[in-house]
Amino acid sequence: MKLLHIENLSVEFPTHKGPVTVLDKVSLRMERGEVLGIVGESGSGKSMLALAIMGLLAPNASLKADYLSLNNQDLMKLTEEQRKLFVAQNASIIFQEPQTSMNPCFTIGRQLMETIELHGIRRPKKQKQRARELLDAVGINEPELRLKQYPHQLSGGMNQRVMIAMAIAAEPKLLIADEPTTALDVTIQSQIIELLLELNRSREMGLMLITHDFALMSESTQRVCVMYSGQIMENAPTESILENPRHPYSRALLDSIPHIGERHHMGQRLYSLKGTIPAIDHLPVGCRLGPRCPKAAKECVKPPRLEKIDQHGLVRCHFPLEKENQSEGSSQ
Amino acid sequence: MIKILLKQLTILILSFTGITIIFFSLAQLVPGDPVILHYGNLTPGTEQYENAYQELGLDESLVRQYLIFIKDVLQGDLGRSTVTNHSVLEEFFTFFPATIELSLFAILIALVFGVGAGVLAAVNKNTWIDNLVISSSLIGYSMPIFWWGMLLILLFSLNLGLTPVAGRISFVFDIEPVTGFMLIDTLLAYPKYEFAAFYDALLHLILPSVVLATVPLAVIARMTRSAMIEVLSADYILTAKAKGVSNFKIIWVHALRNALIPLVTVLGLQSSVLLTGAILTETIFAWPGVGKWMVEAIFRRDYPSIQGGVLLIAVFVILINATVDLLYAAINPRMRRPE
Amino acid sequence: MIEVKIYKDIPIPGRWRQFNRQFRQHKGAMLGLFFLLIILIASVFAPIIAPYDPAEQFPEFLRKPPAWTDDGNREFIFGTDDLGRDVFSRIIYGSQLSLGLSAVVVFIAAIFGILLGAIAGLSRGFIEFSILRLMDIILAVPSLLLAIVIIAIIGPGLPNAIYAVAIVLIPHFVRIVRASIKEEMNKDYVVAARLDGANKARLFTHSILPNILPPLIVQVSLAFSTAIIDIAALGFLGLGAQPPNPEWGTILSQSRDYIQLAPWTVTIPGVAILITVLSINLVGDGLRDALDPKDGS
Ligand SMILES: Nc1ncnc2c1ncn2[C@@H]1O[C@H](COP(=O)(O)OP(=O)(O)O)[C@@H](O)[C@H]1O
Ligand SMILES: [Mg+2]
Numbered sequence: 001m002k003l004l005h006i007e008n009l010s011v012e013f014p015t016h017k018g019p020v021t022v023l024d025k026v027s028l029r030m031e032r033g034e035v036l037g038i039v040g041e042s043g044s045g046k047s048m049l050a051l052a053i054m055g056l057l058a059p060n061a062s063l064k065a066d067y068l069s070l071n072n073q074d075l076m077k078l079t080e081e082q083r084k085l086f087v088a089q090n091a092s093i094i095f096q097e098p099q100t101s102m103n104p105c106f107t108i109g110r111q112l113m114e115t116i117e118l119h120g121i122r123r124p125k126k127q128k129q130r131a132r133e134l135l136d137a138v139g140i141n142e143p144e145l146r147l148k149q150y151p152h153q154l155s156g157g158m159n160q161r162v163m164i165a166m167a168i169a170a171e172p173k174l175l176i177a178d179e180p181t182t183a184l185d186v187t188i189q190s191q192i193i194e195l196l197l198e199l200n201r202s203r204e205m206g207l208m209l210i211t212h213d214f215a216l217m218s219e220s221t222q223r224v225c226v227m228y229s230g231q232i233m234e235n236a237p238t239e240s241i242l243e244n245p246r247h248p249y250s251r252a253l254l255d256s257i258p259h260i261g262e263r264h265h266m267g268q269r270l271y272s273l274k275g276t277i278p279a280i281d282h283l284p285v286g287c288r289l290g291p292r293c294p295k296a297a298k299e300c301v302k303p304p305r306l307e308k309i310d311q312h313g314l315v316r317c318h319f320p321l322e323k324e325n326q327s328e329g330s331s332q
Numbered sequence: 333m334i335k336i337l338l339k340q341l342t343i344l345i346l347s348f349t350g351i352t353i354i355f356f357s358l359a360q361l362v363p364g365d366p367v368i369l370h371y372g373n374l375t376p377g378t379e380q381y382e383n384a385y386q387e388l389g390l391d392e393s394l395v396r397q398y399l400i401f402i403k404d405v406l407q408g409d410l411g412r413s414t415v416t417n418h419s420v421l422e423e424f425f426t427f428f429p430a431t432i433e434l435s436l437f438a439i440l441i442a443l444v445f446g447v448g449a450g451v452l453a454a455v456n457k458n459t460w461i462d463n464l465v466i467s468s469s470l471i472g473y474s475m476p477i478f479w480w481g482m483l484l485i486l487l488f489s490l491n492l493g494l495t496p497v498a499g500r501i502s503f504v505f506d507i508e509p510v511t512g513f514m515l516i517d518t519l520l521a522y523p524k525y526e527f528a529a530f531y532d533a534l535l536h537l538i539l540p541s542v543v544l545a546t547v548p549l550a551v552i553a554r555m556t557r558s559a560m561i562e563v564l565s566a567d568y569i570l571t572a573k574a575k576g577v578s579n580f581k582i583i584w585v586h587a588l589r590n591a592l593i594p595l596v597t598v599l600g601l602q603s604s605v606l607l608t609g610a611i612l613t614e615t616i617f618a619w620p621g622v623g624k625w626m627v628e629a630i631f632r633r634d635y636p637s638i639q640g641g642v643l644l645i646a647v648f649v650i651l652i653n654a655t656v657d658l659l660y661a662a663i664n665p666r667m668r669r670p671e
Numbered sequence: 672m673i674e675v676k677i678y679k680d681i682p683i684p685g686r687w688r689q690f691n692r693q694f695r696q697h698k699g700a701m702l703g704l705f706f707l708l709i710i711l712i713a714s715v716f717a718p719i720i721a722p723y724d725p726a727e728q729f730p731e732f733l734r735k736p737p738a739w740t741d742d743g744n745r746e747f748i749f750g751t752d753d754l755g756r757d758v759f760s761r762i763i764y765g766s767q768l769s770l771g772l773s774a775v776v777v778f779i780a781a782i783f784g785i786l787l788g789a790i791a792g793l794s795r796g797f798i799e800f801s802i803l804r805l806m807d808i809i810l811a812v813p814s815l816l817l818a819i820v821i822i823a824i825i826g827p828g829l830p831n832a833i834y835a836v837a838i839v840l841i842p843h844f845v846r847i848v849r850a851s852i853k854e855e856m857n858k859d860y861v862v863a864a865r866l867d868g869a870n871k872a873r874l875f876t877h878s879i880l881p882n883i884l885p886p887l888i889v890q891v892s893l894a895f896s897t898a899i900i901d902i903a904a905l906g907f908l909g910l911g912a913q914p915p916n917p918e919w920g921t922i923l924s925q926s927r928d929y930i931q932l933a934p935w936t937v938t939i940p941g942v943a944i945l946i947t948v949l950s951i952n953l954v955g956d957g958l959r960d961a962l963d964p965k966d967g968s
Contacts, residue, residue: 056570088576095567103568105589105665115575150665166575343807350808361824470699470956474948476900478907479923479941482930486938490931608813612904626816627908630823642812642820649811 003174003206004030004053007067011052014060020281022048024230027306030206032173035197037221037238038210039253043277045230046210050176053208054093055083071173088118091174092167097183098159102151108162109147115169134165138195157188161195168199175199176208181216193220214253218242223313226250229278229288232306236313246309246320248295249273287318295319336661340654347650352405355643356398362635366390368414410640415632420640424622428644429512430500431621434613435606437537438544442602446549447588447595450556455583457561465553472550477609481543481616488539495539498618502536505529540617544609548602555598559591566590593664600656604649693961700957706950714766721760722746725917729755734933752922752936753929761917762943768918769947772833773898779837780894784844785887791845792852793871803849806842814839814897815904822910829918832911836901840894847890851883885962892955896948903944919944 011023023045030036038046051057053070068075071090075083095101102111112134113127121127128147135143138161151159160180167175177196181189193209197220200207209221217224217238224241226234226249234247245251252273273292284290286301293300299318306316359366365376367384375381385391389400404410410420453465489497500514501507505525507517515537518529563569564587572586611623618624622641629637661667694700713720729751736742737750737758744750749758791802809817818835825831855878856862864878905911906920914925919940926936 051570054574056573084573085576088574093571093574095570097567100567101571103572103586103590105593105663106586107665114577118576152666163571166571170575346804347808347811350804351811354805354808358820358824470952471945471949474896474945474952476903476920476941476944476948478904478920479937479944482923482927482937483941486930486934604810604813606813608815611813611815611819612907615908623816626819630819630910633823635823638820638823642816645816646808646812649813653811 003032005069009065011048012062022230026232033204035207035221037217037224039214040227041277042212044227047178050178055087089170092172093176094163094167094180096179098156098163101163108149115166119170138165156184160192174206178210234315240312246315247317248293249289351646356401411636413634413637415634420636424644427622427625431610433513437541441545442548442552446552447556449553451560453557454560469550469553472546475546477543478612484539496536500536501533540613544613559594563587563590596660600653603652690961694957697957699953703950703953710766713763714770717763717767721763723757723760725761725764726915737935749939750935765917765919769899772902776833776837776898777894780840784841785848788845788848792849806845809842827910829912832905836898847886855879855882889959896951899948
C-alpha cells in the first residue's frame with residue numbers, strides 16, 4: 001500500500017528565453033504513515049514538488065510524469081476536476097508563512113468552517129462543533145474566541161496551528177508541510193514539529209516535511225530526499241544519511257550544521273560549498289553540483305544517474321563517498 | 333472605530349472651516365456691490381438696501397462679516413438667487429436629486445461592469461480578453477465625455493431613434509416630484525400611467541448615465557485588474573485551492589473580497605470625478621441637475637447661487653470621502669485592533 | 672486620503688539606461704509617443720501643413736462632407752463646417768492651442784505645486800498643516816467645477832481658463848512632492864547630508880529633487896492629459912476659448928447645433944482630442960512602468 005508513488009515527475013515553465021525545467025524526473029515513494037523529509041537549499045525545487053503533488057502549479061506550468069499516484073489512485077488518469085476533488089480529500093498542505101496563508105478578510109472560524117463544509121458537514125452547528133474539536137486537537141485554547149478572530153490578530157505560531165487544524169479537517173492521508181517553521185520563532189519551531197509528529201502518529205497520516213534545515217529532519221523523519229537544482233541527489237533512510245552521507249552535497253549540508261555528527265568536534269568543515277545554487281536557466285552541463293563540488297572531476301561533465309547503493313539508498317554521483325569516511329575526516 | 337470616527341469628524345470640521353474661509357475670501361474678490369450681488373437689484377439709499385447692508389454686516393470688520401456668513405451658512409441661509417429670488421438652499425435641493433439619481437446609476441454601471449471586466453482581465457491575464465480590457469479602459473479613461481455624449485446621441489437617439497435626446501422624462505407624463513428621484517416618483521405615480529412613465533424615465537436615464545459612467549468604469553476596471561492580479565498570487569489563494577474550494581468561489585469570494593479594499597479608496601476619489609462629469613453630462617443631455625444649474629448660474633452671473641452651490645457640493649464631496657474612509661475601515665479587518 | 676506611493680528604492684547607477692530600455696519595450700508607450708510626435712509636428716508646422724487659414728470661409732462650400740464620402744471634395748479632406756471653413760485646417764491649428772495651452776497650464780501648476788510641496792515637506796506644524804488642508808479642499812471641489820467657479824469670479828476667456836485649470840492641478844503636485852520628500856528625508860544618504868550640515872534649500876535641489884523626479888514626471892503626464900480635457904471642456908461650455916478660435920472644445924460646442932446636418936464637424940474634433948489624450952496617457956503608462964518596474968504588469 002503506497003501512499004505516494006511518483007515516477008519521473010518533471011515540471012517545466014515557459015520563459016521568454018525558452019522553457020526551464022524546475023523539476024527534473026523526480027521519483028519517490030511514501031508508505032502510509034511515513035515521515036519523509038525533503039531537504040535542499042532554497043531554490044532547489046522543494047516547493048515546486050509540493051505544489052506539483054497537490055496540483056497547485058501555476059496554469060502556465062507543464063507537468064509530466066510516468067506515474068503519479070496518491071493513496072493508490074493514479075492521478076494522471078483523472079480529469080482536472082476529479083483530481084482536484086480527490087487530492088483535496090486525501091492530501092493537505094501548509095506553507096511557510098502562516099500569516100499570509102490565511103485569507104486576511106475572513107475570520108478563523110469562517111475559514112475553518114468552509115473547509116469543514118467542503119468535506120460534507122452541512123449543518124452550521126455541527127461545523128462549529130467540529131471546528132472547536134480541530135482547534136482543540138492542535139492545542140489552541142479558548143477556541144470560542146479564536147473562531148471569531150482574524151488571522152492578523154493571532155501570533156505566527158498560533159496561525160500555523162490553525163493552518164494545521166484546517167489541513168487535518170479532511171482527515172487526509174498525506175500532509176505536506178512546506179517549511180512549516182521557517183518563519184517562526186525558534187522556541188515555537190519545535191512545538192510545531194512536535195504537533196505535526198503527534199498528529200502523524202495518532203492519525204496514521206503520512207507527513208512530507210520540507211525544509212532547508214537538516215537539523216530539523218534528523219529527529220523526526222524516517223527517510224530523507226536531498227534535492228538540488230530540481231533533481232533528487234540522494235534518497236535514503238535518515239539514519240544512514242546522518243551517519244554516512246554518500247553524496248557530496250548531502251555531506252556539505254550536514255557539515256553546515258554545527259553539533260551534528262562527530263566530525264565537527266574537529267572544528268573544521270570538510271565539505272563546504274563554494275558559490276550559490278545555479279540559476280535554473282543557466283544550469284551547468286553534466287552534474288548540476290559540478291562547479292561547486294569539492295570532488296568534481298572530468299567525468300562530472302556527464303550527467304550522473306540516480307543509482308542504488310546497497311544498504312543505503314539512491315545516490316546521484318559519479319564518485320559517491322565511501323562508507324567508512326571517518327578516517328578520511330581525520331586525515332585532513 | 334471610535335478613533336477613526338473622531339478623526340473623520342475633525343477633518344470634516346477643519347475642511348468646512350477652510351472652505352467657508354476660502355469662499356468668504358472669494359466673495360470679497362467678486363466685482364460689484366456685495367448687496368446687489370446678494371439680494372439682486374436693490375437701489376442704494378432705499379430702506380431695503382440699508383437693511384440688507386446691515387444684515388451682511390458690511391459696516392463691520394471682515395472677521396465680523398465672516399462670522400455672520402458662517403452663522404448664516406449654518407442656519408442654512410445661503411442667500412437668494414439674484415435671478416429667481418428663490419432661496420439658494422431650496423433651489424439647490426430641487427436640482428440635487430436629479431444629479432444624485434444620475435450619479436448613482438452611473439456608479440452602479442461603473443461598478444458592475446468595471447469590477448466584472450477587471451476580474452475577467454486578471455483571471456485571463458495576458459490573453460486577448462486581458463488586452464481588450466486594458467485597451468478599452470485606456471480609451472475610456474482618455475475619453476472627452478462631452479464629445480462621447482454627443483456621439484452616443486448621434487448614434488442612439490438621432491440615427492437609431494432608440495433613446496430620447498434630452499431631459500429626464502417626456503412631457504406627456506405629468507409626474508409630481510415627491511422624492512425628486514424620477515424613477516421613484518414615476519413608480520409612485522403608478523395608478524396614473526402604470527409602468528409607462530417608469531420605462532420612459534429609465535430610457536431617459538440610460539444614455540447620460542452610460543456617458544457619466546465611462547471614466548469611472550475605466551478607472552475601476554484598471555484598478556480591479558491590478559488588485560486582483562496581486563491578490564490571486566497570494567498564498568491564501570493556494571490554501572483555498574488546496575482545500576478544494578471551487579474556482580468560482582476563489583475568484584469572486586476569496587480574491588475579490590481582498591481586492592475590494594483598495595477599490596473603496598478609488599471609489600472615494602471617483603465621487604469628485606463623477607460630479608465633474610455630471611456638469612458636462614447634464615449640459616449635453618439637458619438634465620435638470622445641479623451641474624447644469626451651476627453652469628447657467630455662471631452665465632447669469634448669479635453669484636449667491638454659484639457660491640452656495642459650490643459650497644454645498646464641496647461639503648457633499650467631503651462627506652462622501654469621510655464615509656468612504658469609514659467604509660474602508662469597516663471592510664478591512666486589518667484596521668481592527670488586535671484583541 | 673490616498674497617498675500616491677511611487678518609487679521606494681534607493682537609486683542604483685545606470686537607472687536611466689534601464690529606464691530607456693524598459694520604455695522602449697512598452698509597445699503602447701512607443702505608439703503613444705509616435706502619435707504625440709505627429710501631433711507636435713502638426714502644431715509646430717501648422718502654417719505649412721494646413722492648406723487654409725483656420726478662419727477663411729468658403730461660402731460656396733458650406734458643410735461639405737469629408738473627402739472620402741460621395742459628396743466630398745478633394746480640396747477639403749475633413750470637409751467644411753457650417754461657415755464653409757476647412758475642418759482639417761482648423762484641427763491642425765487647434766492642436767497648437769491644445770498642446771500649447773496645456774503645456775503652459777502644466778508648467779504653472781508644476782512650478783507652484785513643487786514650491787508648495789517643498790515648503791510643506793521641509794516644514795512641520797502649522798505651515799505644513801495649512802498647505803495640506805488647503806490642497807484637500809481644492810481636491811474636494813470637483814476639478815471642472817472649481818475651474819468654473821474661478822472663471823465665474825475672474826470672468827470667462829482663455830487666459831482665465833488657463834489659470835483656473837492650473838490651480839486645479841496644483842494639489843496633486845503638492846501631495847507627490849511632499850510625500851516623496853518625507854520619504855526621502857528618512858533615507859540614509861539624506862540623513863548623511865543633513866549631518867554634514869547641508870542647508871535645506873541645498874538639500875532639496877541636490878539630494879531630493881533628482882530622486883523625486885520619477886514620480887513628478889509621471890504626474891506631469893497625468894496633468895497634461897487632464898489639462899487638455901479640461902481646457903476642451905471649458906471651451907465646450909463656452910467658458911474657455913471663445914469662437915472663432917479653433918480650439919477643439921470650442922469647435923465642438925459650435926458644431927453641436929449641426930450634429931445631424933454635419934456630423935463630421937462633431938466627430939473629427941472629438942477624435943482629435945481623444946487621440947491626443949490617449950497618446951499622452953499611453954506615454955504616461957509607459958513612463959510609470961519604466962520608472963517603477965515593481966508596479967509593472
Ligand atoms: N513561474 C516560474 N517560472 C520559472 N521558474 C520558476 C517559476 N516559479 C519558480 N521557478 C523556479 O523554480 C525553482 C524552484 O523553486 P522552489 O520550488 O520555490 O524552491 P524551494 O522551495 O526549494 O526554495 C527556482 O529556481 C525558481 O526560480
Ligand atoms: Mg520553498
